[in-house]
Amino acid sequence: MYHKRSRFLTIMLCLGLAFFYIPLLLLVIYSFNHSKLVPVWGGWSLRWYKVLFESPDVWNAVALSLRIAFVNATFATMLGTLAALAMVRFGRFKGRTLFGGMLVAPLVMPEVITGLSLLVFFISLQEVIGWPAERGFTTITIAHITFSMAFVAVTVQARLTGMGQDLEEAAADLGAKPFKVLTAITIPRLAPALVSSWLLAFTLSLDDLVIASFVTGPGANTLPILIFSRIRLGLRPDINALATIIILVVALCVAIVALIMYRQHKRDLLDQQLAERAE
Amino acid sequence: MTDAPWLDHENNTPLVQIRGLTKKFGEVTAVDNIDLDIYQGELFCLLGGSGCGKSTLLRMLAGFEFPNSGTISIGGQDMSNVSAYERPTNMMFQSYALFPHMTVAKNIAFGLQQDRVPKGEIEDRVDEILKLVELQDYKKRKPQQLSGGQRQRVALARALVKKPRLLLLDEPLAALDKKLRKHTQFELANIQEQVGVTFIVVTHDQEEAMTLASRMAVMDAGRFMQIGTPTEIYEFPQTRFVADFIGSANIFEGRVTEDSTDHVRVETDLGEIYIDHGQSVTQGSQIWVGLRPEKIRVSKSPPKKPGPNQTSGEVEEIGYLGETSIYKIKLKSGKIVDVTAPNQSRPTMKGQKITWEDTVYLQWEPSSAMLLHS
Numbered sequence: 118m119y120h121k122r123s124r125f126l127t128i129m130l131c132l133g134l135a136f137f138y139i140p141l142l143l144l145v146i147y148s149f150n151h152s153k154l155v156p157v158w159g160g161w162s163l164r165w166y167k168v169l170f171e172s173p174d175v176w177n178a179v180a181l182s183l184r185i186a187f188v189n190a191t192f193a194t195m196l197g198t199l200a201a202l203a204m205v206r207f208g209r210f211k212g213r214t215l216f217g218g219m220l221v222a223p224l225v226m227p228e229v230i231t232g233l234s235l236l237v238f239f240i241s242l243q244e245v246i247g248w249p250a251e252r253g254f255t256t257i258t259i260a261h262i263t264f265s266m267a268f269v270a271v272t273v274q275a276r277l278t279g280m281g282q283d284l285e286e287a288a289a290d291l292g293a294k295p296f297k298v299l300t301a302i303t304i305p306r307l308a309p310a311l312v313s314s315w316l317l318a319f320t321l322s323l324d325d326l327v328i329a330s331f332v333t334g335p336g337a338n339t340l341p342i343l344i345f346s347r348i349r350l351g352l353r354p355d356i357n358a359l360a361t362i363i364i365l366v367v368a369l370c371v372a373i374v375a376l377i378m379y380r381q382h383k384r385d386l387l388d389q390q391l392a393e394r395a396e
Numbered sequence: 397m398t399d400a401p402w403l404d405h406e407n408n409t410p411l412v413q414i415r416g417l418t419k420k421f422g423e424v425t426a427v428d429n430i431d432l433d434i435y436q437g438e439l440f441c442l443l444g445g446s447g448c449g450k451s452t453l454l455r456m457l458a459g460f461e462f463p464n465s466g467t468i469s470i471g472g473q474d475m476s477n478v479s480a481y482e483r484p485t486n487m488m489f490q491s492y493a494l495f496p497h498m499t500v501a502k503n504i505a506f507g508l509q510q511d512r513v514p515k516g517e518i519e520d521r522v523d524e525i526l527k528l529v530e531l532q533d534y535k536k537r538k539p540q541q542l543s544g545g546q547r548q549r550v551a552l553a554r555a556l557v558k559k560p561r562l563l564l565l566d567e568p569l570a571a572l573d574k575k576l577r578k579h580t581q582f583e584l585a586n587i588q589e590q591v592g593v594t595f596i597v598v599t600h601d602q603e604e605a606m607t608l609a610s611r612m613a614v615m616d617a618g619r620f621m622q623i624g625t626p627t628e629i630y631e632f633p634q635t636r637f638v639a640d641f642i643g644s645a646n647i648f649e650g651r652v653t654e655d656s657t658d659h660v661r662v663e664t665d666l667g668e669i670y671i672d673h674g675q676s677v678t679q680g681s682q683i684w685v686g687l688r689p690e691k692i693r694v695s696k697s698p699p700k701k702p703g704p705n706q707t708s709g710e711v712e713e714i715g716y717l718g719e720t721s722i723y724k725i726k727l728k729s730g731k732i733v734d735v736t737a738p739n740q741s742r743p744t745m746k747g748q749k750i751t752w753e754d755t756v757y758l759q760w761e762p763s764s765a766m767l768l769h770s
Contacts, residue, residue, distance in 0.1 A: 281491075283489050283491050283493035284493050284495060286458075286460055286480070286487075286489070286493070287487070287489055287493035287494075287495075288495070288506070289459075289460075289479075289480045289481045290458055290459075290460075290480055290481070290485070290486055290487045291481075291486065291506050291507030291510060291554070291558065292481050292482075292507055292510035292511055292558070293481055293506070293510050294481055294510075295481075297510065301506075302495060305497050306496075306497070385540075388538065388540045388541045389540075391537070391541040391542075392540065392541050392542055392543050393543070395534070395537075395541070395542050395543040395546055
């Protein structure tokens with residue numbers, strides 16, 4: 118009985134996978150469609166890739182999105198890590214519960230509210246101090262940092278809690294001053310969490326449409342804003358080509374991460390064998 | 397240095413002086429108004445069950461926790477405002493806390509690097525200490541590539557390499573398996589003797605404390621129940637808690653019937669107990685008497701003459717442990733007394749073997765009974 122799989126479960130699994138992947142597959146196939154009309158098949162062609170590569174506004178949007186994502190991920194990781202350190206390592210301080218709550222609030226806040234409130238904030242800031250003079254790269258980046266930071270803080274907090282304090286105490290006991298403990302022990306130990314937080318913040322930013330739409334200004338189109346505005350005018354084959362490229366990049370990233378994880382796993386097994394043979 | 401510096405207050409100043417130390421976590425008092433002196437070269441064990449405050453005391457010595465009141469001084473220097481990284485102490489953690497991203501050599505060198513010791517000297521000292529713990533060949537390994545016993549030795553080496561005035565060890569052997577633990581106990585005591593550093597060891601394992609310690613303190617609920625050498629604690633416990641916590645003991649309630657300078661008589665439901673040395677008790681007062689199971693002789697033949705320190709009962713249960721057997725003897729009063737006896741000869745079918753429901757006679761030396769005050 119143990120080896121026999123239920124037919125029902127197999128069917129459900131196939132249906133589930135089909136539901137996920139057939140749309141993606143269709144998108145990829147249609148990106149190679151020669152016809153100008155998306156649903157009409159006109160034979161295989163790279164025509165829309167050519168169109169895509171020749172349209173500067175798409176590349177401007179990609180560049181803007183990547184820049185925002187990069188700056189956002191870097192700042193969000195730094196600030197989120199500091200917040201997590203305060204929550205986990207500083208013991209009890211006044212307002213800790215409130216701080217913890219405020220830290221996770223952006224996770225549950227509807228994006229529309231976050232976007233709207235930030236827009237209001239930027240406008241009034243401009244009224245009072247004249248900055249930011251125009252909305253675009255800076256405002257979107259700041260907006261993204263505010264919510265990405267919360268995700269980073271939660272990730273790093275979990276890792277810090279799981280790590281325990283022994284190693285840091287041991288370093289302090291051996292004479293390391295607090296800053297040295299942070300750089301020599303805490304940060305190297307946190308490295309995997311920091312990398313995944315950075316990637317998470319990067320993806321969140323790249324993906325965001327709602328908040329960016331609120332706080333952007335004329336001329337500053339991120340990739341999601343661009344795609345969405347074009348789709349509103351009807352399905353377009355060059356957008357399919359763009360989506361295919363994005364899918365390819367994402368798949369490549371996932372494959373690289375899987376490879377790294379596999380190597381790490383193999384190294385752990387090797388260490389274990391060495392330890393067993395050690396005595 | 398004398399063998400027992402704690403007895404010679406004139407010529408010895410304690411290395412560690414703890415006065416009125418109290419630590420509270422919220423409503424819970426983890427350490428409750430403790431005084432303690434520890435002398436240079438001692439191997440002092442703090443023994444107690446979980447939550448008795450022994451680890452908190454150790455962490456206060458290391459500087460990871462700060463007391464609510466009271467003082468700690470080490471080498472005559474008050475530690476109230478001294479952070480962990482400035483103290484002349486090093487700690488060996490129960491989890492070993494080895495840095496997984498550094499090799500064995502780098503783990504050990506870490507402490508010396510913080511003190512800005514010249515590079516050449518660091519290498520020499522790392523090699524020297526690795527030799528002491530017999531890990532010369534494992535210098536370049538990462539901690540996760542070592543066995544449990546080797547990790548324990550790296551942790552010890554890392555804590556010792558800075559030549560601290562005081563080494564704090566938190567359950568140093570708890571993570572090892574039983575056989576390795578026994579071996580390592582003696583090794584640890586040897587290393588301590590070689591390097592001459594004062595050790596304070598926290599443990600919940602009484603056997604570990606008994607083998608390691610020059611002196612030990614039994615802790616319960618944040619207080620010291622008794623401080624003394626292992627022999628003092630085992631042979632002369634002062635309270636029922638200590639008598640029962642260290643080893644096992646049959647405890648009887650009694651009344652002092654005679655109190656003289658060289659002997660004491662106590663009337664209990666075990667009969668009259670005669671103790672051949674003076675004790676500070678008052679005649680007629682209520683008291684408890686403890687008798688260790690191995691100090692009671694069990695025999696099938698009745699004693700030659702009547703007198704104190706003997707009784708009889710019926711064998712209720714026998715536990716065969718190999719090297720010894722435990723007998724549970726039911727007295728006439730219904731109370732059960734534990735007696736252990738070594739199995740000096742192999743049990744045979746014939747002979748004077750004690751078995752269930754036999755009537756047996758119990759006897760003990762006049763020096764054996766322990767008077768317990770509370």
